[in-house]
Amino acid sequence: MVAPLTRKRKRVWEKTNGRCFFCGKKLYLEKRYGPQTIEYKRMTIDHLIPRARGGSDQYFNLVPSCFSCNHRKGARVSSMKNYVVGFAYSEDLKNILLIRKNRPPWQKGLLNGVEGKIKEKSNTPQIFDEIPLTAMKRECKEETGLHLIWNMGGHMSGVNEDESVFQCWIFYAYDDRIYDFQQIEDEVLELFPMDKVPLDQVIPNLHYLIPFGIHRTSSHYYNKRDAFITITY
Numbered sequence: 523m524v525a526p527l528t529r530k531r532k533r534v535w536e537k538t539n540g541r542c543f544f545c546g547k548k549l550y551l552e553k554r555y556g557p558q559t560i561e562y563k564r565m566t567i568d569h570l571i572p573r574a575r576g577g578s579d580q581y582f583n584l585v586p587s588c589f590s591c592n593h594r595k596g597a598r599v600s601s602m603k604n605y606v607v608g609f610a611y612s613e614d615l616k617n618i619l620l621i622r623k624n625r626p627p628w629q630k631g632l633l634n635g636v637e638g639k640i641k642e643k644s645n646t647p648q649i650f651d652e653i654p655l656t657a658m659k660r661e662c663k664e665e666t667g668l669h670l671i672w673n674m675g676g677h678m679s680g681v682n683e684d685e686s687v688f689q690c691w692i693f694y695a696y697d698d699r700i701y702d703f704q705q706i707e708d709e710v711l712e713l714f715p716m717d718k719v720p721l722d723q724v725i726p727n728l729h730y731l732i733p734f735g736i737h738r739t740s741s742h743y744y745n746k747r748d749a750f751i752t753i754t755y
Protein backbone atom coordinates (compact mmCIF):
# COMPACT_ATOMS: atom_id res chain seq x y z
CA MET A 523 0.00 0.00 0.00
CA VAL A 524 1.44 3.33 -1.02
CA ALA A 525 0.28 6.59 0.53
CA PRO A 526 -1.41 8.94 -1.92
CA LEU A 527 0.78 11.53 -3.53
CA THR A 528 -0.03 14.97 -2.22
CA ARG A 529 1.54 18.35 -2.81
CA LYS A 530 2.91 18.35 0.70
CA ARG A 531 4.51 14.93 0.31
CA LYS A 532 6.10 16.05 -2.91
CA ARG A 533 7.50 19.22 -1.33
CA VAL A 534 8.94 17.23 1.58
CA TRP A 535 10.42 14.70 -0.82
CA GLU A 536 12.06 17.53 -2.77
CA LYS A 537 13.84 18.83 0.33
CA THR A 538 16.47 16.12 -0.09
CA ASN A 539 16.04 15.38 -3.78
CA GLY A 540 14.20 12.24 -2.82
CA ARG A 541 16.60 10.76 -0.33
CA CYS A 542 16.12 9.67 3.27
CA PHE A 543 17.14 12.60 5.45
CA PHE A 544 19.00 10.28 7.82
CA CYS A 545 20.64 7.54 5.77
CA GLY A 546 20.51 8.93 2.23
CA LYS A 547 18.68 5.98 0.66
CA LYS A 548 16.68 6.83 -2.41
CA LEU A 549 12.98 7.06 -1.64
CA TYR A 550 10.03 6.90 -3.95
CA LEU A 551 6.83 8.83 -3.80
CA GLU A 552 4.54 6.97 -6.08
CA LYS A 553 3.85 3.39 -6.82
CA ARG A 554 6.37 2.26 -9.38
CA TYR A 555 6.76 -0.85 -11.39
CA GLY A 556 9.89 -2.47 -12.65
CA PRO A 557 13.34 -2.69 -11.09
CA GLN A 558 13.11 0.67 -9.27
CA THR A 559 10.51 -0.68 -6.87
CA ILE A 560 13.09 -3.10 -5.54
CA GLU A 561 15.93 -0.73 -4.83
CA TYR A 562 13.97 2.37 -3.85
CA LYS A 563 12.35 2.63 -0.45
CA ARG A 564 9.01 4.18 0.23
CA MET A 565 8.99 7.62 1.77
CA THR A 566 7.57 8.31 5.20
CA ILE A 567 7.32 11.82 6.58
CA ASP A 568 9.28 12.38 9.75
CA HIS A 569 8.77 15.21 12.24
CA LEU A 570 12.23 16.51 13.19
CA ILE A 571 10.79 17.72 16.46
CA PRO A 572 8.12 15.15 17.31
CA ARG A 573 4.59 16.39 17.65
CA ALA A 574 4.55 15.02 21.20
CA ARG A 575 7.26 17.54 22.05
CA GLY A 576 5.59 20.50 20.45
CA GLY A 577 6.90 20.03 16.92
CA SER A 578 4.70 21.54 14.27
CA ASP A 579 3.23 20.15 11.06
CA GLN A 580 4.79 23.01 9.16
CA TYR A 581 7.07 22.28 6.28
CA PHE A 582 10.29 23.22 8.07
CA ASN A 583 9.73 20.50 10.66
CA LEU A 584 9.15 17.73 8.11
CA VAL A 585 11.75 15.59 6.38
CA PRO A 586 11.56 12.54 4.15
CA SER A 587 12.66 9.37 5.87
CA CYS A 588 12.75 5.67 5.16
CA PHE A 589 10.83 3.34 7.47
CA SER A 590 13.82 2.06 9.40
CA CYS A 591 15.27 5.51 10.11
CA ASN A 592 11.89 6.83 11.15
CA HIS A 593 11.78 4.08 13.78
CA ARG A 594 15.34 4.53 14.97
CA LYS A 595 15.20 8.29 15.29
CA GLY A 596 14.24 8.79 18.94
CA ALA A 597 17.75 9.16 20.35
CA ARG A 598 18.77 11.65 17.73
CA VAL A 599 15.99 14.04 18.47
CA SER A 600 17.18 14.69 22.00
CA SER A 601 20.38 16.09 20.50
CA MET A 602 18.71 18.27 17.88
CA LYS A 603 20.49 21.59 17.51
CA ASN A 604 18.67 24.72 16.39
CA TYR A 605 20.62 27.61 14.90
CA VAL A 606 20.36 30.83 13.01
CA VAL A 607 22.99 32.12 10.60
CA GLY A 608 23.03 35.48 8.86
CA PHE A 609 24.96 36.97 5.96
CA ALA A 610 25.24 40.76 5.90
CA TYR A 611 26.18 42.53 2.65
CA SER A 612 26.75 46.17 1.89
CA GLU A 613 23.86 47.79 0.02
CA ASP A 614 25.74 47.65 -3.28
CA LEU A 615 26.39 43.93 -2.68
CA LYS A 616 30.12 44.49 -3.07
CA ASN A 617 31.15 43.57 0.50
CA ILE A 618 30.20 40.96 3.05
CA LEU A 619 30.75 40.67 6.80
CA LEU A 620 32.01 37.30 8.00
CA ILE A 621 33.35 35.87 11.25
CA ARG A 622 36.55 33.90 11.71
CA LYS A 623 35.42 31.05 13.95
CA ASN A 624 37.25 29.71 16.99
CA ARG A 625 34.69 27.03 17.78
CA PRO A 626 33.32 24.44 17.48
CA PRO A 627 36.55 22.56 16.65
CA TRP A 628 35.53 21.65 13.09
CA GLN A 629 34.97 25.34 12.26
CA LYS A 630 38.15 26.63 13.92
CA GLY A 631 39.96 29.07 11.65
CA LEU A 632 37.18 29.04 9.05
CA LEU A 633 34.81 31.83 8.07
CA ASN A 634 31.10 31.73 8.75
CA GLY A 635 28.22 34.18 8.90
CA VAL A 636 26.94 35.67 12.13
CA GLU A 637 25.43 32.71 13.88
CA GLY A 638 24.24 31.23 17.13
CA LYS A 639 21.78 29.00 18.88
CA ILE A 640 18.10 29.73 19.22
CA LYS A 641 17.18 30.04 22.89
CA GLU A 642 15.08 27.20 24.19
CA LYS A 643 12.99 27.02 27.32
CA SER A 644 15.22 25.57 30.04
CA ASN A 645 12.63 23.15 31.36
CA THR A 646 11.48 21.98 27.92
CA PRO A 647 14.33 21.67 25.43
CA GLN A 648 13.26 21.95 21.78
CA ILE A 649 10.54 24.44 22.65
CA PHE A 650 11.84 27.77 21.48
CA ASP A 651 11.98 30.73 23.81
CA GLU A 652 12.39 33.14 20.88
CA ILE A 653 11.49 33.03 17.22
CA PRO A 654 14.39 32.57 14.77
CA LEU A 655 14.25 36.23 13.66
CA THR A 656 14.62 37.39 17.26
CA ALA A 657 17.55 35.02 17.71
CA MET A 658 19.17 36.42 14.56
CA LYS A 659 18.82 40.03 15.71
CA ARG A 660 20.14 39.16 19.17
CA GLU A 661 23.16 37.23 17.90
CA CYS A 662 24.04 40.03 15.51
CA LYS A 663 23.83 42.66 18.24
CA GLU A 664 25.91 40.52 20.61
CA GLU A 665 28.60 39.72 18.06
CA THR A 666 28.83 42.91 15.99
CA GLY A 667 27.04 45.65 17.93
CA LEU A 668 24.83 46.19 14.87
CA HIS A 669 21.05 46.41 14.62
CA LEU A 670 20.42 45.11 11.12
CA ILE A 671 17.21 44.39 9.26
CA TRP A 672 17.29 40.67 8.57
CA ASN A 673 15.31 38.86 5.89
CA MET A 674 14.64 35.17 6.15
CA GLY A 675 16.32 33.46 3.24
CA GLY A 676 15.90 29.80 3.91
CA HIS A 677 15.87 26.87 6.20
CA MET A 678 18.43 24.13 6.23
CA SER A 679 18.44 20.82 8.00
CA GLY A 680 20.92 18.01 8.15
CA VAL A 681 22.76 15.40 10.15
CA ASN A 682 26.05 16.25 11.86
CA GLU A 683 29.04 13.94 11.88
CA ASP A 684 28.09 12.81 15.41
CA GLU A 685 24.65 11.84 14.04
CA SER A 686 22.87 14.62 15.87
CA VAL A 687 20.28 16.43 13.83
CA PHE A 688 20.46 20.17 13.27
CA GLN A 689 18.28 22.74 11.68
CA CYS A 690 19.24 26.26 10.84
CA TRP A 691 17.32 29.33 9.71
CA ILE A 692 19.22 31.43 7.20
CA PHE A 693 18.98 35.22 7.08
CA TYR A 694 20.25 37.96 4.81
CA ALA A 695 20.80 41.67 5.40
CA TYR A 696 21.72 44.44 2.95
CA ASP A 697 22.94 47.36 4.98
CA ASP A 698 25.86 49.80 4.86
CA ARG A 699 25.99 49.81 8.63
CA ILE A 700 28.15 46.68 8.29
CA TYR A 701 31.10 49.07 7.87
CA ASP A 702 30.55 50.22 11.47
CA PHE A 703 30.76 46.80 13.11
CA GLN A 704 32.34 46.54 16.54
CA GLN A 705 34.70 43.77 17.56
CA ILE A 706 32.97 42.54 20.71
CA GLU A 707 33.75 38.87 21.12
CA ASP A 708 36.93 36.84 20.62
CA GLU A 709 35.96 35.61 17.15
CA VAL A 710 37.33 38.12 14.65
CA LEU A 711 34.95 39.96 12.31
CA GLU A 712 36.22 40.52 8.78
CA LEU A 713 34.85 42.47 5.83
CA PHE A 714 35.56 41.02 2.40
CA PRO A 715 34.97 42.32 -1.11
CA MET A 716 32.70 39.73 -2.69
CA ASP A 717 35.29 38.68 -5.24
CA LYS A 718 37.95 38.26 -2.53
CA VAL A 719 36.12 35.92 -0.18
CA PRO A 720 38.69 33.14 0.40
CA LEU A 721 36.60 30.15 -0.60
CA ASP A 722 39.20 27.72 0.72
CA GLN A 723 38.61 29.17 4.20
CA VAL A 724 34.82 29.14 4.49
CA ILE A 725 32.66 26.45 6.01
CA PRO A 726 31.38 24.29 3.16
CA ASN A 727 27.79 25.50 2.97
CA LEU A 728 28.90 29.07 2.38
CA HIS A 729 29.83 28.15 -1.18
CA TYR A 730 26.16 28.38 -2.02
CA LEU A 731 24.74 30.35 0.91
CA ILE A 732 26.76 33.47 0.02
CA PRO A 733 25.85 33.56 -3.71
CA PHE A 734 22.22 32.79 -2.85
CA GLY A 735 21.95 36.06 -0.92
CA ILE A 736 22.96 38.00 -4.00
CA HIS A 737 21.31 36.21 -6.85
CA ARG A 738 18.23 34.59 -5.32
CA THR A 739 17.83 32.86 -8.63
CA SER A 740 17.03 29.45 -7.31
CA SER A 741 14.61 28.35 -4.67
CA HIS A 742 16.32 25.07 -4.08
CA TYR A 743 19.90 24.12 -3.50
CA TYR A 744 21.23 20.65 -3.22
CA ASN A 745 24.74 20.09 -2.05
CA LYS A 746 26.31 16.79 -3.00
CA ARG A 747 28.84 16.77 -0.19
CA ASP A 748 26.25 17.43 2.52
CA ALA A 749 23.70 15.31 0.81
CA PHE A 750 20.83 16.16 3.09
CA ILE A 751 21.04 19.93 3.08
CA THR A 752 18.66 22.04 1.09
CA ILE A 753 17.57 25.63 1.05
CA THR A 754 13.93 25.69 0.41
CA TYR A 755 12.60 29.21 0.47
Ligand SMILES: [Zn+2]
Pocket residue numbers: 542543544545546547587588589590591592
Ligand atom coordinates in the same frame (compact mmCIF):
# COMPACT_ATOMS: atom_id res chain seq x y z
ZN1 LIG B 1 16.85 6.03 6.15
